[in-house]
Amino acid sequence: MFELIFIPAVICAFALLSTLLFNRYLAKHDAGNEKMRELQKHIREGAWTFMFEEARVFAVVTGIIAVILWQLFYWEVAFAFLLGAFLSMSAGFIGMHSATFANARVTNAAQHSEKKAFNIAIAGGAIMGLAVAGLALGGLTLLFLIFREAFNPATLTIESKAVPLVSNILGREINFIKAALIVSAYSMGASLVALFDRVGGGIFTKAADMAADLVGKAEAHLPEDDPRNPASIADNVGDNVGDVGGLGADLLESFVGSIISVIVIYLYVYVGRSNASISALLEQLGVPLGLSMQQYWWLLIVPLLIISFGIIATLISLLYIITNKKAKNLQATLMNGTRLSALLTMVFAFIIIYLSPMNLSVFWCILIGALAGIAIGYIAEYYTSSAYRPVKKLAEETSAGAAIGITGGMALGMLSTFIPGLVVAIAIIATYKLAGLFGIAYGALGMLSFVGMTVSVDTYGPIADNAGGIAQGAGLPEKVRKITDRLDAIGNTTAAIGKGFAIGSAAFSALALIVAYMWSAAGSAGEVTIPTIEMLSANPKIGATVIAALFLGAMIPYVFSALLIQAVSDTAKKMVEEIKRQFRRFPDILKGKRRPDYNKCIA
Template sequence: MVLLSIVPAVGLLGLGFSLYLAHSTLKNDPGSPEVSGISKAIQAGATTFMRREYQVMGVTALLFALFLALVLNVYVAFTFLIGVVCATLSGFIGMSIATRANGRVTWAARSGLSQALYVAFSGGSVMGMAVVSLGALGISGVYLLFRLLPATPDPLTVITGYSMGASFVAIFIRIGGGIFTKAADMGADLVGKVEMGIPEDDPRNAAVIADQVGDNVGDVAGLGSDLNQSYTDTIVTSLLIGAAAQTTGGLYLGEKGVIFPLLLVAMGSLVSTLGILIVRWLARKEVICPEVLLRVGLLTSGVLSLVGILLLSYFYLGELGPFYAATAGLLVGVLIGLNTEYYTYRRPLRTIILASEAGAANNIIAGLAVGLESTVFSMILLGLGMIAAHHFAGLYGISLSGLGMLSILGINLSMDAYGPIADNAGGIAQMSNQPARIREITDRLDAVGNTTAAIGKSFAASATAAAALSLLTAYSEAARIENLDIREPRVMAGLLIGGVLPALFSALVIQSVDRTAQLIVVEVRRQFRQIRGLMAGTNPPDYGRCVDIATRGALSRLVLPCLLAIGIPFVVVFTLGPEALAGLLAGCIVSGIFLALFMANAGGAWDNAKKRIEAGEAGGKGSLAHRASVIGDTVGDPLKDTAGPTLDILVQLMATVSLAFVPLFERILR
């Protein structure tokens, strides 16, 4: 019990560190009235969107909690609401600081690259530490509460509610934020760049503030909720599988199998804290370029994490199998990140740039080829990593491999959240007419952020694979499915249905982006046509109209994808049976992870090809290659930032719902 109490204590310390980082970020100068005014407009737009989305989500969450209380029990409903609150709070904290840090980064760039990097990374670190700290605090708190209170059920029978709460928030934030950000981005680019020929982030473009808002609601709050879901699901399944009658290298784990994952969570929070402190310290020293600096912080945290896992495995469990399993997961995560960097930033990117010289069609064909090829090594790595984890620690090892991958989530998510802050800083520099050297610094930070964002999306897909397979394992055990025979017609039917669901889900989300973007395009065109002096820069556009259109479009198109993710498991299990549902989850995992990796890498490659051309390659801005790359980037935007990331949510939410409702399925079917 003493060991177990360490976990919430570390969670509280991490939350305190997150608040310290927030205070440290906000101490920086917000800049001139023009810079701070633009930053406040972005902040107001993001707050408006999140408030309206939280209202919809809150009502829906209460109704779903009532449903859980009626069909399962009130304790599952209670843990579900705790999961919703923790996930919502972490996203709100991270996005609130990100929208306040952007202008401060722009102004800090006047003091040089290192100061701007310091402020941007500090702002992103608030999100990273908030997610891991509230995750550790929430799960360990629920476990201890139900273990200590009399006349309450076993915590492991109700903790799936917490996992479902995190997934519930993720699907709202990721889909809603994704539709908002890409609809605004496409609307701004199609009218501003393609039709009017004005630069990106030009203040004359009515959709430019909505575009900056979208970076925060989509890439900060959205990615944070995505990885928080993977983190929570992996911890919960590790507890469930660890508590089962498993053997690890001949050693029965018993209660240690439950406490060990929680100790890994506490250790991961501590090493991420150290990694963040190292990056902040080195940034002030001005001795390493941003690309290398962030990598040093990540690798340092990774090495410290491996040492921590080794010590816990040896001294607490007396068995190294779990260490090898977790190490396999961590190595797979690192290698997939390097694979993503290669395909979105290195030699394959050159093929897209060269193809752009022949036109938009060639740009898109080359990008599709790069995206498809990029998935091969990642999928093989995931398979080999799971085989290795299972070899060393059985089914328990598969869940531990996911925890190993996510053991450095704090610093990994900090790097991911840094990207949108740097992107916003560049936009503010452009809109406030800062000197060229300021824009050069923010562009360099943004270029690093693009790479960390692409790696973050592939990391999220990898973490989803580990979490979803763990959930499938836990579901199979809870439903007492000993063998899944693919020769059985119902199982094969489940596989086929599961395999096609990610395609349907992607289609719904992409259509939502397209329709909302069309409305924004019409509005931006109207303003250019009707507002006198707008093109000359003597009269400002109405930014609020585009923010409102994007908000209404995103919220109105949330319902169908959410119903699909939650409702399909019920339909399949009651028509085809529990085995077919297991097949559906397996099919959804394979096709969902493949499509998520493909969309993330293809979209990232198109985006970076455009930026390289804008930097002067293949004729530079205004050339045929540039126009082709803008179209390719516009095609890739909804893939990498909306459809691909939401597949992570779909896969895990369906598996979480299936696991949580096993008692209901058994009552009705058996």
């Protein structure tokens, strides 16, 4: 059954080939006049400068860590770490290329058709989305093919090794399964890139944005993205390095983490399959006692198969979005594409689980994770889209002054954290009830199973934003700017959805990794036992409930603060309205000839 690994391998190759086809689609469209091409060139050069500078520093750090891993463990572990880092960084470079290649083409297309400009932007995002999913999954598949012997069930065992410094602190040797160490190192490499891209890119993005607005708008009174502003190009570059490279690497890291958490748990389950408690767990999952080699390979490769067909679902959904010529509401089309991707992925997941040795309890965990991800997307859309009440109410508050708009925005942002936290907490409890700690890992996998579509939609945002900047800088007609502004408004919502999804999936994925660590910590050179959460609860059965309660408890300060700030904002707005009313009705107040109605403001 090891031959199943070639299915993910072929689909990964197809995903990467699709990025070339989407790039060819972009190349068929003109980048516009000389001024538009010049602005595109400056943005592109700036983005590449940032990426290469980051890569130069990153190469030194990864090299040092790889040498340490080689010396402490094995060369295979160091190789897996470098592979994870390289592929994650490569995805960032591919995304940066697509975003800076598509932006001017979106602007030029906006002169003719809004839908055409929209299609080019989503095609640019598709390149990044497919690169993230294809490279991340391709790297794991490659590890299986290169280090097949490490995953061989006939020789799979827990090893013990004295690791300098670490063993001295623990007072004992470290126990591990070599295959688990290899995939964990791969995830570590991807995580390190996410740290660099997310933090470094985020700092650059906000620094450039603040500087461009503070001096350009506030002092020089220049319009948004005016080419006379020295920071205008840096601002557009920041949109790419933060929201393309940063968020893409963030989701890739969570994506890889969710896959390897399932793989690591399975490795320890197989080694400890003779243990009575683990046999009971396997029976709960519908796996026949004994766990043959064929069943072992099935269970190990199932997460890779689910993710692979998630890529197929992403491709189908992207084609639906681009070929839908009758679409009138482009934001709805984009969201429908995401839902279609999730639906198709769940259909494929059901078929895979049905054909596997497991029962459907695992599928329900995957479905719960996917529904949680979709719910977080809906919630983010509700709180950030101009079509819904929260943003409309905030716009009304802003009419009373910038300060009230800022406090209202803070309150809205804080309040928006609670429901996603509640969704994740419910998903944790539900998946744990269905399949124990295994269920949590599969729930995280389900949430990220269609990550290619999520990244594609999110990358659309900065491309549309850049297109608006180029339209302004090139002095194009107002009607073009209106089209790019509408596309940008959709992009702002998709960016918020992407960030919400990234945070929710990171929480779920991190918990899945903790579960995988607990399994590895529960293993010794002699046996493997099911880990419990006794440090949180004397009764392991309610451990997941305790963790869910921790999620909700962390949200309460935000909700309480939001209610207080919103109360201040609402009161200030009413007072501003009363002050303005008195000034309008009684002009003599400003001349000092009439006493204001102080009590009216107080009451």
